[in-house]
Amino acid sequence: MKNFKLPPKNERLKLFGSIEPGLKTKPSEKENMSDLQNMKEDFLFELDAVGITNVKTPVSVISTLEPITQSTIATFTLTSTIPHDVKGTNMSRFTEQLELYRKQGFTLTFSQLYDFVKELSERLGQKDAKLEVSFPWFYEQSAPVSSLVGLNNADARILLSYQHGKTVERTVELTCTVTTLCPCSKEISEYSAHNQRAYIKMTALLTEDYDESVDWKAVLLQAAQSNASAVIHPILKRPDEKIVTEKAYENPRFVEDMVRLVASDLYEAPFIQSFTVECRNEESIHLHDAYASVTFDKTNK
Template identity: 65%
Template structure:
């Protein structure tokens, strides 16, 4: 066997190491470094063949603050943003830096708490900054809420994925959609019916998107809690972060007493959403991660209350 080499290495300095791995000296610079002297291709004006419906940036992650009527009532989480606007046929492109520039400005100077009201103001300000007639923003974030075991009352934090979408048009105003994707337990009615001893259950994902009426008051209603309750209250059982044995007994028995097909889930959730006076249009989908199949079971409903006969 070769003896270990215990001699201390003598390394070239960092500059020489970079050269060793391919770095080269800067070449001659001929283009201007002052902003007002640089070419601005994005602001070129010609006939560029088509108007663009939406151009901007997506997958922008940024810390945000949100409020909730459930504990914790104030929390910091991570928002994933999309920002876009239209551009006319005679415009080459948009100013990409202005999207993140405004996000940073709101975060650092405006005590930025993400809500429907603040997102409407953000989108309107964005249209002005972009010198456009419209703007669109979307933010998705994990929302944490306290959940106690039904018997022990030991608390932990669950989370659901919440979304706010705001479209602004200088002529037509705002269009607002909110959404939530939450996790539930469902127990198979068919399995319960045909089995001697038990029934299989699975984890279900309920996803809802709703259009709110213009007079929706978010100080009176926490839309996140409303959508979460629509999903969880219609499930076989709720999901819990902490369960002791008495809790587990209660949850499993509750699930057995409330079997749900995926079709049942979307119909029951749709009924709750339909009854909310501030919800104008909604879509609800459920995906069950089947425990005895390799496939998932899915169902969905879309309904627009504004199209009903008066």
């Protein structure tokens, strides 16, 4: 091994491009600094949204399914509009607000999220604020025969839109995984039928009187699982696998069937005002995926 003497660290830094600090002439006190973002002039257009995105922070999630309380990592997008005569927004106020709630324990309840966006709009000096938060939600799933329990997960998302003097809009979304078995292959095949992993994405606008004692995540999950050919399980023994595969064979589903069946359940949920249901099948005997969607608004007569 070659032995050599390293130069001092400050010399090494200079070797790789570091330079001595230059003369500082601009003010260091905040009150004396230029504030470009608060410049007032006609900047042509009002902006629909300006803020921060892809910000991760630890949060707590409450569910009616085990685990009842869980910690997870949520990804936030926080925005507000700005008028045409304001150049920009103060980005640090978004992260200050998020850090304030993190320190006091951020639980993703609608009551706390409402307080968050209302306070955020006041901190920004704007009439509105929007919040989008996505997170993995975990729930226990039991095997049908052995009753062995493991954790499944679904992708959840909440969108909250606050505007001073108006009703807060609350939109929720859940994407979960199920099994679907092809009715066509079952019909034409002598011996079997092919199945696939299906992703059900449900987006719902909640009614103004939504009661948070109802777990929207559990309701949407039930709508997807109860209409699928079979449920995805984290743990299966051989007797479980027999039941699951037979259940899939007894309940064949096209993507078209899935979105219509799930839509029926969401239509019957009294706290859902409008919804979109999407199904994407990862086809096992085709190179492509199969896809279908349906959108419905209960307020349209």
